[in-house]
Amino acid sequence: MPQQTQISKIGEFGLIEKIREIVGISIDDNLIKGISDDTAVYKCSPDKLQLLTTDAMVEGVHFDLTFTSMQHLGWKSIVSNISDIAAMGGVPRYAVITLCLPQKISVEMVEDLYRGVVQACKKYSCLVVGGDTTSATGNTVISISLTGEVDPEKIVYRSGAMVGDLICVTGHLGASHAGLKILLNEKNKYLNDTKNFKSNIEQYKTVLEKYLMPKPRLDISKILTQNIKVNSMIDISDGLASEVHHLCNNSGVGAEIWEHNIPVDSNSQRVAAEFSENIIDYALYGGEDYELLFTLTDSEFEKLEKLTSDVTILGRIVEQPKGINIIRESGERKLLGASGWDHFQSKKEQ
Amino acid sequence: MPQQTQISKIGEFGLIEKIREIVGISIDDNLIKGISDDTAVYKCSPDKLQLLTTDAMVEGVHFDLTFTSMQHLGWKSIVSNISDIAAMGGVPRYAVITLCLPQKISVEMVEDLYRGVVQACKKYSCLVVGGDTTSATGNTVISISLTGEVDPEKIVYRSGAMVGDLICVTGHLGASHAGLKILLNEKNKYLNDTKNFKSNIEQYKTVLEKYLMPKPRLDISKILTQNIKVNSMIDISDGLASEVHHLCNNSGVGAEIWEHNIPVDSNSQRVAAEFSENIIDYALYGGEDYELLFTLTDSEFEKLEKLTSDVTILGRIVEQPKGINIIRESGERKLLGASGWDHFQSKKEQ
Numbered sequence: 001m002p003q004q005t006q007i008s009k010i011g012e013f014g015l016i017e018k019i020r021e022i023v024g025i026s027i028d029d030n031l032i033k034g035i036s037d038d039t040a041v042y043k044c045s046p047d048k049l050q051l052l053t054t055d056a057m058v059e060g061v062h063f064d065l066t067f068t069s070m071q072h073l074g075w076k077s078i079v080s081n082i083s084d085i086a087a088m089g090g091v092p093r094y095a096v097i098t099l100c101l102p103q104k105i106s107v108e109m110v111e112d113l114y115r116g117v118v119q120a121c122k123k124y125s126c127l128v129v130g131g132d133t134t135s136a137t138g139n140t141v142i143s144i145s146l147t148g149e150v151d152p153e154k155i156v157y158r159s160g161a162m163v164g165d166l167i168c169v170t171g172h173l174g175a176s177h178a179g180l181k182i183l184l185n186e187k188n189k190y191l192n193d194t195k196n197f198k199s200n201i202e203q204y205k206t207v208l209e210k211y212l213m214p215k216p217r218l219d220i221s222k223i224l225t226q227n228i229k230v231n232s233m234i235d236i237s238d239g240l241a242s243e244v245h246h247l248c249n250n251s252g253v254g255a256e257i258w259e260h261n262i263p264v265d266s267n268s269q270r271v272a273a274e275f276s277e278n279i280i281d282y283a284l285y286g287g288e289d290y291e292l293l294f295t296l297t298d299s300e301f302e303k304l305e306k307l308t309s310d311v312t313i314l315g316r317i318v319e320q321p322k323g324i325n326i327i328r329e330s331g332e333r334k335l336l337g338a339s340g341w342d343h344f345q346s347k348k349e350q
Numbered sequence: 351m352p353q354q355t356q357i358s359k360i361g362e363f364g365l366i367e368k369i370r371e372i373v374g375i376s377i378d379d380n381l382i383k384g385i386s387d388d389t390a391v392y393k394c395s396p397d398k399l400q401l402l403t404t405d406a407m408v409e410g411v412h413f414d415l416t417f418t419s420m421q422h423l424g425w426k427s428i429v430s431n432i433s434d435i436a437a438m439g440g441v442p443r444y445a446v447i448t449l450c451l452p453q454k455i456s457v458e459m460v461e462d463l464y465r466g467v468v469q470a471c472k473k474y475s476c477l478v479v480g481g482d483t484t485s486a487t488g489n490t491v492i493s494i495s496l497t498g499e500v501d502p503e504k505i506v507y508r509s510g511a512m513v514g515d516l517i518c519v520t521g522h523l524g525a526s527h528a529g530l531k532i533l534l535n536e537k538n539k540y541l542n543d544t545k546n547f548k549s550n551i552e553q554y555k556t557v558l559e560k561y562l563m564p565k566p567r568l569d570i571s572k573i574l575t576q577n578i579k580v581n582s583m584i585d586i587s588d589g590l591a592s593e594v595h596h597l598c599n600n601s602g603v604g605a606e607i608w609e610h611n612i613p614v615d616s617n618s619q620r621v622a623a624e625f626s627e628n629i630i631d632y633a634l635y636g637g638e639d640y641e642l643l644f645t646l647t648d649s650e651f652e653k654l655e656k657l658t659s660d661v662t663i664l665g666r667i668v669e670q671p672k673g674i675n676i677i678r679e680s681g682e683r684k685l686l687g688a689s690g691w692d693h694f695q696s697k698k699e700q
Contacts, residue, residue, distance in 0.1 A: 050400065054446040054480060054495055060487035096404040098448075098493045130404060137410040138488010143448045145404055145495030 051148035074116025090150030161251035165295035177286025179211025401498035424466025440500030511601035515645035527636025529561025
């Protein structure tokens with residue numbers, strides 16, 4: 001383990017200096033002030049809408065430091081915000097980051113966290129422009145706010161779904177929850193037999209990566225906004241079931257979700273089977289997949305499928321009175337419960 | 351005590367509904383989406399710079415719920431952000447609010463917190479446009495990010511102080527710390543003799559208000575940006591000493607602070623005397639006064655004093671090698687330590 005320095009050793013401003021070194025000098029054509037003044041300052045172009053989102057991760061709620069590295073945590077914290085920007089058809093721009101840090105968090109751990117943040121910022125073309133660091137008597141909190149911009153003609157809301165629209169999703173679902181299951185299981189194995197524990201997770205690489213380093217779907221968002229008329233869109237942070245409900249409630253429509261169309265990959269299926277669980281439940285209620293859920297007409301979908309194969313049709317928008325149902329392969333219909341991850345519910349309603 | 355509902359009773363989305371009711375429909379000419387989608391959406395006017403700041407308050411670090419009401423906490427949390435916008439010469443616009451809430455926090459407490467936020471937002475013309483609420487296993491955290499805008503010709507940085515500038519401050523200093531001292535003392539009296547405790551704080555109204563409901567100095571900021579050429583500015587959140595150091599370090603200059611000029615009011619002086627302490631220490635190291643510290647030439651100050659009497663000269667900018675000194679009335683010079691409130695230092699360096 002490399003040298004660990006208590007934050008109290010270098011103080012708040014020493015810590016900020018360290019962070020600034022890692023973030024580097026944040027600058028682009030429009031940014032006038034990044035980290036170095038009371039606020040970040042940036043110009044707005046007249047033909048763009050500005051976006052602003054915020055998302056926090058709390059230790060013991062969103063992450064477990066026994067199996068989440070600080071770098072993964074940093075990556076994931078900013079990606080969850082970028083995903084919100086992608087869901088509007090926008091591109092991310094400037095982030096401010098608040099850290100609440102208990103005594104156990106060392107300078108090096110904060111540096112690692114920022115490395116993860118900056119790694120994602122570089123990959124997805126946004127900049128850290130400010131923040132606030134404070135001590136905490138409780139658990140670690142990372143709270144990020146992110147601005148973005150979007151062409152006013154291209155912006156997509158969750159409220160625009162039309163009866164008859166196809167419901168589509170990017171990538172595959174449930175993998176993030178499968179990754180979490182593996183990590184929790186490894187932790188338990190370790191706690192039960194610390195002496196003889198030997199980690200054996202190489203075979204689960206793809207689901208672990210999906211949980212620890214999810215990718216926001218700016219790629220598909222870009223294809224959509226440049227070429228396709230999408231009627232509504234939302235990102236899947238809390239599980240498919242919950243997001244379908246959000247989208248339908250905001251649009252005043254119902255939905256049919258075709259269970260056998262829900263895209264899941266074989267690695268996730270294998271993990272669910274190992275736990276004698278259903279991968280479809282992971283997809284519906286697991287969350288943190290950060291894929292995009294969107295609706296569009298059949299003719300727009302025909303255009304889309306020529307541009308990407310990474311999108312699956314999983315249902316159709318129907319009139320609101322018909323409700324939100326999941327249709328089994330057998331033809332059986334079942335009301336789809338709304339419950340994704342709700343931080344304040346002690347138990348999922350499934 | 352009114353009815354208390356556990357957040358788990360209504361769930362995350364129930365809570366958001368409650369918050370939305372209190373915030374109301376956030377709308378103005380440029381806002382396209384407030385609370386109701388993945389991100390807030392707002393237009394930028396071509397002739398304005400956009401500002402973005404973030405500031406968090408953590409229970410046990412920034413506030414003590416035994417003597418801070420949730421409404422005061424909400425007010426103060428947004429005001430600390432507005433104050434940053436004022437320090438750039440800007441006006442606040444859109445806020446996103448993240449809450450990390452342990453089980454002990456009820457729905458009603460969150461409503462009260464938002465009432466305080468909205469009260470300040472109405473007074474200072476900004477809007478809550480989004481946020482994130484999550485449970486917490488540790489202490490309550492409120493993290494706010496706020497955008498603002500400013501005329502590119504009028505923006506003031508902390509880095510522009512010039513040798514020869516007068517150093518000025520708005521209002522008076524140390525009152526917030528005096529208020530905190532009273533509240534801590536009342537708490538101790540209560541804990542020492544719960545049965546016979548009788549609160550007696552009416553006489554301390556002004557200092558308590560300064561601590562619990564500080565006012566951002568948008569009034570003076572407006573006068574300055576409309577009429578006066580200010581070379582540098584910063585808000586006093588961490589104590590005068592700390593802020594003078596920030597301003598000087600960012601500007602590459604030194605400073606003389608004339609101790610006998612530091613503005614303190616009689617109520618704060620009385621409190622300090624009751625604790626056998628020095629009100630000047632409260633002003634230098636206490637923090638949370640949210641006044642503005644700025645520098646300008648003598649001739650600009652002559653213009654300013656015709657427009658407001660709520661500004662005091664308390665020193666002059668000097669060459670950097672001369673350092674940052676405080677000058678006693680006796681003529682004695684002393685290096686001014688940088689230490690304001692540093693969250694990661696276990697003890698102030700005073």
